[in-house]
Amino acid sequence: MASFDVPEFDYTRYSNRQLAAVPLAVLAVALLVLTGSFLATGTPVPLGMDFSGGSELTIQTTSSEAEIAAAFDEEPESIQAVSAPDSRNQYVVQFASTDLESLSQQAQQNLEQDGDADIVQLESTVSESFGAQTQQTALLGLAVAFVGMSAIAFLLFRTFVPSIAIVISAFSDLVIPLAFMTVAGISLSLGTVAALLMLIGYSVDSDILLNNHVLRRQGDFYESTRRAMQTGITMTVTSMAAMLVMGVAAWLFGVELLASIGIILFVGLAADLMNTYLLNLSLLRWYKFEGVRS
Template sequence: MGVKDFYQKHYKKLFWIPILLIVLSLLFLGVKYASTGEIIKRDVSLKGGISANLITKEKINADELKIFLSSRLKTDVEVRTLVDFATREQSGLIIETSSLDSDGLKEALKEKINYSDEDFSIEEVGPSLGEAFFKQMITAMFIAFLLMIIVVFITFRTFAPSLAIVLAAFGDIVITLAILSMFGFELSITSIAGFLLVVGYSIDTDVLLTTRVLKRKGEGSVMDRVFGSFKTGITMVSTTLIALLVAYFVSTSIVLKSIFLIIIVALIVDLFTTWFMNTAILIRYCNKKGII
């Protein structure tokens, strides 16, 4: 039995896989919010605190420094290493803490690392400002998603296919958010770029699929058009994933890595929401409307 025959026989069962993932993701995020007060960890840019950059050639163990600073400052501390792109050697550190005691952080660091003031920079974000940034980020996501819904419904002018695209995009965001939250990903101001790209890119294959199935009725049967779209869509996603994976492992920028990671996870999730859920809804719609 080929892939096409298998899918044609079992697409109604496969439909429930992304539905189950969406439900489990919503449950996980709900439990996470009830227990911690947030659905995903936020860095200092969104909750307030200190972000310090330290340029040093010393080889520092980030985990040991994190434990030391946490005990000295009596608060949670995150330590990440900076790597030189050319030599791949450690070139500095980024230290983030919810504490606003910058003097205490400097004193603690000097006990472990020799550095000059020129090699050290610090940014402080107040809790109220961080919360304001977070609310603005949520608003931007909501507006982007709403505009996407409007464009989809105007383009196709049919309820079920348009709803299928919107549901797939919603699933991409919710499942991606749950996966990232599960593995301790920290949301930052720059992460909004990744999620905004997800909103746009997640509907690419859905629009391709819906357009070919509904508007190219002379190109074989519904299942033929579905698998024609599948070949094109898989090629698009595969090439994008390869490029993003290379960029993720080559890049030394934490900002770029976080954006790449969000899109990589969302693209993998989109394979399930598009080809298991959206496609099943389209096939049922075509059968109901007598579209051949």
């Protein structure tokens, strides 16, 4: 795998509290954002149709988004433009209502007056109860993945501080992208849950790499850290570049889900860099030089 020179960082200039201050402050802000959203809307992150229920129409028309919104009695939850094979634009329109037949009739009556609209596809509706059940299943999957990751960390290192450092970093790697989703208005869906699950894997990989170099390989603490950073930062930055390219390309071609996954992974990987080489490393250094090892 190709690599690049990681800039030298003099950790000796900073105390453990100084290293941990930045990632902990970012984590605190992220928790405040999620708490505020929960108090204001009832959910910490906006829920997509997969979890909240609703209906979806795919319409091909020359009408503008404003004209499409005005064509329905109910205000659409979202209107997403996608590519179409001819000069007309294709839109995916989502509603909170599950009355798909009524929505289809409104589209045909109000958008086809000039003969310029087609209902390309009628997506099946998602009931509110089914969406809630899907939401519980997805959150359970995230919880099981996180608990499993935590158990693996404790089994690998069998000591509290190095293991809890991995768990705290992984927790922050999840919370920060969730807060970003709230601020950016990215809905929680089955696709974005998959991105969050991937972040758990990325996080545990980089943290275990650092812990393994520092605790199990011979050499000075800072030299071991340098070797871990050379490999870990190369892997993470390469993945960030790939996710950014995917997100931008998907956004240009109107593929909203892939764009959301790409930007969530990019933000999560950036958070992972910060948490691994500031928060996790500060806990490891305290454990190596000041803590009581068992």
